[in-house]
Amino acid sequence: xxxxxxxxxxxxxxxxxxxxxxxxxxxxxxxxxxxxxxxxxxxxxxxxxxxxxxxxxxxxxxxxxxxxxxxxxxxxxxxxxxxxxxxxxxxxxxxxxxxxxxxxxxxxxxxxxxxxxxxxxxxxxxxxxxxxxxxxxxxxxxxxxxxxxxxxxxxxxxxxxxxxxxxxxxxxxxxxxxxxxxxxxxxxxxxxxxxx
Numbered sequence: 001x002x003x004x005x006x007x008x009x010x011x012x013x014x015x016x017x018x019x020x021x022x023x024x025x026x027x028x029x030x031x032x033x034x035x036x037x038x039x040x041x042x043x044x045x046x047x048x049x050x051x052x053x054x055x056x057x058x059x060x061x062x063x064x065x066x067x068x069x070x071x072x073x074x075x076x077x078x079x080x081x082x083x084x085x086x087x088x089x090x091x092x093x094x095x096x097x098x099x100x101x102x103x104x105x106x107x108x109x110x111x112x113x114x115x116x117x118x119x120x121x122x123x124x125x126x127x128x129x130x131x132x133x134x135x136x137x138x139x140x141x142x143x144x145x146x147x148x149x150x151x152x153x154x155x156x157x158x159x160x161x162x163x164x165x166x167x168x169x170x171x172x173x174x175x176x177x178x179x180x181x182x183x184x185x186x187x188x189x190x191x192x193x194x195x196x
Contacts, residue, residue, distance in 0.1 A: 034113055039155065040148035041113030044079075047146055051167040052155035058166040060174035063140055067103065073130055073137040076100045076185065077153040078144060078172065080108035085187075087118055092187040099182035101142070101175050105130055105192070106185045111149025126188045127157060142168035142175075 034041045038053075051057040058066075066072035082095025085108075092108070100106055109115060110123035131139065139162055143150035154167040168174065172182055186192075 037113070039113035039152045044111075044148045045144075045146055046148065048148055048151050048169055051169070052151050052158065055154045055158050055165050055167045058140060058168050060168070060170055060178045060180075063101075063142075063166075063168050063175065064178060064180060066138060066140065067101070071137055072103075072140045073134050074101050074104035075127060075130075075139060075141045075153065075157075076104040076106040076143070076172070077111035077141065077149045078106070078108060078147070079111070079149065080187065083108060083187075085109070085116075085119065090118075090122060090189065094186075098185050100172055100185040102181070102183045104142075104185060105188040107153075108187055111143060111147075111151075111153040113152055123153070123156075124160065126190070127162075129190065130188075131162065138164040138166050140166045140168050142171035144171045145169070145173040147171060 032040060032043050063072060063074075067074070078098065078100070080092060080094055080098065084093050085091070086093070098106065098108075105126065107119075107123045107126060109119050112119075115123070127139070131137075139157060141150050141154040141157060143153075150167060150169065150171060154165050158165045170177070176182055
């Protein structure tokens, strides 16, 4: 190899490394993501540049169209700020009322990068129950705008093998922005009224 071609290879190698690093969110380098799982583990409120790997993004009008024709299984992962879940009973004590998209199943705290194991089991079991009841519906995962919890939850469901997981990045805020109403919601339980 000549000195000239060695220089080109070196420059090309540096360029490839630079492009590869540019594809990784800057926050991945500062500890915001778990290196082993890829889930966001801190700074959950912030701009989310795109859907998780392997998950398609859907906008508010797309969600509304799915809901209007009965084709969506809505999964809300907005955290219960100030809320506490009783580990023994699974019952939530909420600090304030919450609202969501009509028909959504609310799983607060399930979008954390490393959820409490009891919440992770509750989320996995709840989504499995809802999916068994409506296996043809797309699973639409949301939170609020600029919330990484829905990104984590959508990735988690995709990795669990659900075939039609969609990430609604604008979440409840986007739903309200297109003139749709939000309704009171309580955390999902196996005793929750069946959602149609």
